[in-house]
Amino acid sequence: xxxxxxxxxxxxxxxxxxxxxxxxxxxxxxxxxxxxxxxxxxxxxxxxxxxxxxxxxxxxxxxxxxxxxxxxxxxxxxxxxxxxxxxxxxxxxxxxxxxxxxxxxxxxxxxxxxxxxxxxxxxxxxxxxxxxxxxxxxxxxxxxxxxxxxxxxxxxxxxxxxxxxxxxxxxxxxxxxxxxxxxxxxxxxxxxxxxxxxxxxxxxxxxxxxxxxxxxxxxxxxxxxxxxxxxxxxxxxxxxxxxxxxxxxxxxxxxxxxxxxxxxxxxxxxxxxxxxxxxxxxxxxxxxxxxxxxxxxxxxxxxxxxxxxxxxxxxxxxxxxxxxxxxxxxxxxxxxxxxxxxxxxxxxxxxxxxxxxxxxxxxxxxxxxxxxxxxxxxxxxxxxxxxxxxxxxxxxxxxxxxxxxxxxxxxxxxxx
Amino acid sequence: xxxxxxxxxxxxxxxxxxxxxxxxxxxxxxxxxxxxxxxxxxxxxxxxxxxxxxxxxxxxxxxxxxxxxxxxxxxxxxxxxxxxxxxxxxxxxxxxxxxxxxxxxxxxxxxxxxxxxxxxxxxxxxxxxxxxxxxxxxxxxxxxxxxxxxxxxxxxxxx
Numbered sequence: 001x002x003x004x005x006x007x008x009x010x011x012x013x014x015x016x017x018x019x020x021x022x023x024x025x026x027x028x029x030x031x032x033x034x035x036x037x038x039x040x041x042x043x044x045x046x047x048x049x050x051x052x053x054x055x056x057x058x059x060x061x062x063x064x065x066x067x068x069x070x071x072x073x074x075x076x077x078x079x080x081x082x083x084x085x086x087x088x089x090x091x092x093x094x095x096x097x098x099x100x101x102x103x104x105x106x107x108x109x110x111x112x113x114x115x116x117x118x119x120x121x122x123x124x125x126x127x128x129x130x131x132x133x134x135x136x137x138x139x140x141x142x143x144x145x146x147x148x149x150x151x152x153x154x155x156x157x158x159x160x161x162x163x164x165x166x167x168x169x170x171x172x173x174x175x176x177x178x179x180x181x182x183x184x185x186x187x188x189x190x191x192x193x194x195x196x197x198x199x200x201x202x203x204x205x206x207x208x209x210x211x212x213x214x215x216x217x218x219x220x221x222x223x224x225x226x227x228x229x230x231x232x233x234x235x236x237x238x239x240x241x242x243x244x245x246x247x248x249x250x251x252x253x254x255x256x257x258x259x260x261x262x263x264x265x266x267x268x269x270x271x272x273x274x275x276x277x278x279x280x281x282x283x284x285x286x287x288x289x290x291x292x293x294x295x296x297x298x299x300x301x302x303x304x305x306x307x308x309x310x311x312x313x314x315x316x317x318x319x320x321x322x323x324x325x326x327x328x329x330x331x332x333x334x335x336x337x338x339x340x341x342x343x344x345x346x347x348x349x350x351x352x353x354x355x356x357x358x359x360x361x362x363x364x365x366x367x368x369x370x371x372x373x374x375x376x377x378x379x380x381x382x383x384x385x386x387x388x389x390x391x392x393x394x395x396x397x398x399x400x401x402x403x404x405x406x407x408x409x410x411x412x413x414x415x416x
Numbered sequence: 417x418x419x420x421x422x423x424x425x426x427x428x429x430x431x432x433x434x435x436x437x438x439x440x441x442x443x444x445x446x447x448x449x450x451x452x453x454x455x456x457x458x459x460x461x462x463x464x465x466x467x468x469x470x471x472x473x474x475x476x477x478x479x480x481x482x483x484x485x486x487x488x489x490x491x492x493x494x495x496x497x498x499x500x501x502x503x504x505x506x507x508x509x510x511x512x513x514x515x516x517x518x519x520x521x522x523x524x525x526x527x528x529x530x531x532x533x534x535x536x537x538x539x540x541x542x543x544x545x546x547x548x549x550x551x552x553x554x555x556x557x558x559x560x561x562x563x564x565x566x567x568x569x570x571x572x573x574x575x
Contacts, residue, residue: 021575023575026572027573030572036572038570038573040572040573041570041574042574042575129575130575301423301439304440308437309437353573357575374427374438
């Protein structure tokens, strides 16, 4: 006699209790629809630049199909070290302080698992990328949500951090430029947070995957701040800046003892990042700067278009200064962010992601990715405008702004 | 101004309003700059890239290398002008290297092109020799891949 296995009971409760993703059901909704314009895609609309793909094809022809060292190709680590040091004046030893990971996602998972003991608290600013809190839970920790909001530009401040501190607080998780809000964080705020981290012996995990996609002001690398190199795990990768999402390659940089701990988990769970992706990443760092700047210039141009479009439509939208997302406030429509996204999709065939998918603080907002062609963006905003006008019952909606639009962009647009 | 040109170079159909929004400028200002650029012949025209092959249209084009002897005072320019005045000539460029001018020509049939080369071009004064290469297939023109398989293959929603 065989017993029927009840898999629901078999699954680890920590896994079972993770809430299902807030966006999965949109896949079901869109399967039968045609002519959808999607502003729901959190990845570049560019294909990886040809020279990078070509370098990878060549490596396959030459037979580079083997494992690399657990740490990743030394040449790649050396290039990363050079790149970080050149951009942010903070240096990492390529032999002991850098680990090549399967994207930032793996880096974050490794960092959490290597750091957290049961009950340790992880401060997660909200709205935040969808994986932050679940990975903290899976790592045995307890995510503590810190509320950021539109009126402070979705920036985390030392005040907010301080109020959430307990004796169990171990990690502050930062992700700026931010997905989903497009917010960047001011250097002054970072300095204050860094001071707190030092005073309370906290570790900062900094996900800086969108660092190159900063359009107003300069990106500050957390580990470049005084005294922070020793208590920061810097996570970055190639997905956004070089349009390499599907390659799954990134890196972690930090204290050598801690990198060694992360490498222990990595060597048993992943062994190494795929060599083809590592070869491509190497080519990206060595010869990809000009293509990267062109892509960034495109995002920057679209960003203006998007901010302008929301002003026209009358949805308050704080000015996004990085990444490729706008995060308009949709409360004037009287809809929840989920209702807004579903009804907009059904009525106008434009897909946006409800802010609630990124935590409670995202409620009342939707995420619009402007990694889309200007033509699609124009059409999408026409449709969103129609939808909002119907819902607000106004011919033309009163314009309201959070903060002032910066008139002076970085020089990036002019580099093309 | 350079930015406006870059935008129009990739998409000539952008309106001044759209360009203004992209660049954070005002619409009248952008319209004024474009007018000025047109007047100064910095913007030479607006065209549509057409893949005639796909339509099955019978069109033949050829690249012709032309060697000429330069003339006093005007160098190569006078001969170049006599060549580029022909409407069937799509482009004329002065080159460094083994020949002087490279002429792109378009015609309905190979015969038409052969006729042009032998009766108009090769027999022209100061033209020393020509070499005609017929185009078999166009893969990329004006920076645009003709048959681009790289559509948007992303999933419709990604966190």
